[in-house]
Amino acid sequence: MKIKHLLLLFTLSAAMISINACKSEDDDHGDDHNDPVLTITSPTENESFLGEVHIELTVTDESLHSLSIKVTKDSDGSVVYEDSPTVHDETDYDYHEHFTPAGLSGLTDMTLTVVVEDHSAHVVTKTVKFTAQ
Known part of the structure; x- marks a missing residue:
């Protein structure tokens, strides 16, 4: 049972890191105020x-x-x-x-x-x- 809980916790942590990484990448473009x-x-x-x-x-x-x-x-x-x-x-x-x-x-x-x-x-x-x- 503990293994299932640890696996679930690890999966949720990995998902949170992935979501935050995507947001950070998107934020890199936030300083672009110029048209191409x-x-x-x-x-x-x-x-x-x-x-x-x-x-x-x-x-x-x-x-x-x-x-x-x-x-x-x-x-x-x-x-x-x-x-x-x-x-x-x-x-x-x-x-x-x-x-x-x-x-x-x-x-x-x-x-x-x-x-x-x-x-x-x-x-x-x-x-x-x-x-x-």
Whole structure:
């Protein structure tokens, strides 16, 4: 019987330590009062691509949480490219990708939308309009 009580006490102690450790990690992000800094270098506003589209951006913050990158056709909102790279707890992140949109008939208006969030729930969204063929 004593062994069961000791085992229960040990389990409860371990659970309390785990809970407090999670709270301490969360508190580390409490000093972040700044929005993430998002710089999109490609595409530029109204840039035109023939074939391959280049996406280049940089994100900085005290502690990044998530990053979402999406390219949609302006005509119908359909998604032609989407990515959510892992940026959890990064402070600097560079993104450089290329893709070739499929099924385009002529010059097509598109929008790049980038959403970045840090651990303090600061969210920054930027969009860039461009064309691709």
